[in-house]
Amino acid sequence: MSEILPKRRCIYCFQEKPIEEFSLEHIWPDALGGALCGDFFKTREVCEKCNNVCGLFVDGAFIKSWFVQMEIANQSYQFLNPSKPTAVPLHYLGVEPSLPTEEGEICERWQGPAGERIYHFHLADEERWDTFAGGDTIRRKKKDPGRAYLALTSSNEYWSLTAALSFKQQFAMAKRCVLTEVAIDDPKFAPILPVLFPQGDPADPQQARDKRVLAHALSNNGVHTRIPVQADFDGRFLCKLALGIGHRIFGKRHGESGYGTELRKGLWARHSRERRELRIRGTGMLGDGRATVAQELREFLTWPGAWTICIWNHGDRLAAHIHSPGGTKLSIVIAEELSSYPVIDAAVYRDGQIYIISLPGESFVGPLALPEVVAHKLGNRVVPILREIEISRDNTSLLPPKKPSPPAD
Numbered sequence: 001m002s003e004i005l006p007k008r009r010c011i012y013c014f015q016e017k018p019i020e021e022f023s024l025e026h027i028w029p030d031a032l033g034g035a036l037c038g039d040f041f042k043t044r045e046v047c048e049k050c051n052n053v054c055g056l057f058v059d060g061a062f063i064k065s066w067f068v069q070m071e072i073a074n075q076s077y078q079f080l081n082p083s084k085p086t087a088v089p090l091h092y093l094g095v096e097p098s099l100p101t102e103e104g105e106i107c108e109r110w111q112g113p114a115g116e117r118i119y120h121f122h123l124a125d126e127e128r129w130d131t132f133a134g135g136d137t138i139r140r141k142k143k144d145p146g147r148a149y150l151a152l153t154s155s156n157e158y159w160s161l162t163a164a165l166s167f168k169q170q171f172a173m174a175k176r177c178v179l180t181e182v183a184i185d186d187p188k189f190a191p192i193l194p195v196l197f198p199q200g201d202p203a204d205p206q207q208a209r210d211k212r213v214l215a216h217a218l219s220n221n222g223v224h225t226r227i228p229v230q231a232d233f234d235g236r237f238l239c240k241l242a243l244g245i246g247h248r249i250f251g252k253r254h255g256e257s258g259y260g261t262e263l264r265k266g267l268w269a270r271h272s273r274e275r276r277e278l279r280i281r282g283t284g285m286l287g288d289g290r291a292t293v294a295q296e297l298r299e300f301l302t303w304p305g306a307w308t309i310c311i312w313n314h315g316d317r318l319a320a321h322i323h324s325p326g327g328t329k330l331s332i333v334i335a336e337e338l339s340s341y342p343v344i345d346a347a348v349y350r351d352g353q354i355y356i357i358s359l360p361g362e363s364f365v366g367p368l369a370l371p372e373v374v375a376h377k378l379g380n381r382v383v384p385i386l387r388e389i390e391i392s393r394d395n396t397s398l399l400p401p402k403k404p405s406p407p408a409d
Contacts, residue, residue: 011043011247011255012050012240014264023048027244029059032072032307033359038366040248041355054240056137058267062237064132066092066227067285067328075325077113078305079360082398085161087169088113088360092133094225100213108134109225112150112166114159114402119214120171122146130228145173147210151218152180154402161189164196177207179214232272234284238332239266239275242282245311245320246334250341259336281317282332285324300374302327306358306389310370313338313349325358356389363389 007016025046026034034041046054062068069092076088091111099107101121110118123144125136134140148171152160160182167176177200184193200207243263246254254260259279266275301310302323310321316338322330335341352370356363365385376383 008045009252009255010047010050011045011243012054012264012267013047014255015047017047021047021049023051025051025054025244027241027248028307028309028357029055029063031059031063031359033357033364036359036362036364037355037357038364040367041244043244043247045247054267058236058240060132060137061230062234064134064137065233066094066131066133066229067233068324069133071324071326071328075305075358076360078325078396079358080113080162080395080399082158082395082400085158085165087165088162090118090166090170094227096217096224097226098224099217102209106135110170112153112163114152114154114156114163116153116163116167117151117218118167118170119149119210119217120146120174121148121210122174131230131233141173145171145175147207148174148176149210149214150176150178150180151214152178152182155182156400156403157184157186158400159402160184161186161196168196175207177211179211179218230272231286232275232284234330235272235275236267236269238282238284238330239263239280241322242320242332242334243267246318249311249318250335253341254335257335257337257340259333280333282319282330284330285328287330298323298327298329300370300377301329301354303356303358305361306356306363308354308356309366310352310354311349311367312352312370313347318349356386358389361389365389 006019008019008022009016010022022044023046025043026037026041027043028034028037028041063072069089073089073091080086080088093109093111096107096109096119101107104123105121106124108120108122110120112118120134122135122140125139129136140146148167150163150167152163154160154163161184164178167178176198178197182197184190189196202208243255243260246260246263255264262278262280266278266280269275269278301308301321305325307325308323311334312319312321317336318334318338320332320334353367354370354373355366368383372383373386375381376386
């Protein structure tokens, strides 16, 4: 007689599978600080298949969008250490359509922390990757990492090192070349200067051609790029987030509810027109959000240098209000008909429970009652944990000046 293996139901696909097929899911993505979060934002109720697919095409579509890439880069800049150059995420500027690339290739433009100009040549990907900064993430890591070029804009040693470290981090697998000569006096960097500032191979014909193409581009200070945008790029992500949080609060009854079913349909709907036909309430980054949170309260739901998630009871509905480090807002209703969940004390969320997450600041705070956060921001009282994360961020006023550097060769 064969052994009956214990099974579990995945909260995303709602299929029963052997427990061995489940893995740890970060309800809030790793790339936005999910690993820092408490157990509330983690679950083992997601199968490996859903975990992998959602990480690549749901979380990935959100994180790799131009909007969130800019948020990540701007957020990280606030946490630069004035006394120690470190790698930070780059600003994504889109595809350079006017550059004469090789047949079947494209060139993407990025910008460093001091305005450095960065060009990345790689093969064009399938259309579904058009809205992902850097294109096909799997292909970039393995089969086609591409060729990347960095032109420095500052002669200041701090900014040269910060740019080089960031360049290396972003294009670790690509063939890299720094187009600008630089002198670094700090002896501790001497052993790795060839790695940080690779000057390329004069005998490489492909690199010689790339440099001729870039010489013309570098002589022009303008930026002429194309940034494809999918209007509903965050729709599937919001459905996934609501399913994860809903399960953590309400348990399996959330997935069995009518609204939970709608959220699952929204998660797996590949086209925005399909999601628009569903009974899902919320607004993405491109929505105005006027119907979700009063304007006068939004400043209290935003925390500089961090993402915030506020879970709030609105009558017979529970919603999550997400604010980016730059103040852009998203929202999604987690559950309806709260009275049908008698074991849950909805009063806990009546005034709002807020979480603050900062990957570059290495901090996670929450849950805090929203009135506490409001009182702290108004100066009526000091919340020690909030004061602590305030002190740890935004050293931009202490950073060295960005002096101009000599032009690239």
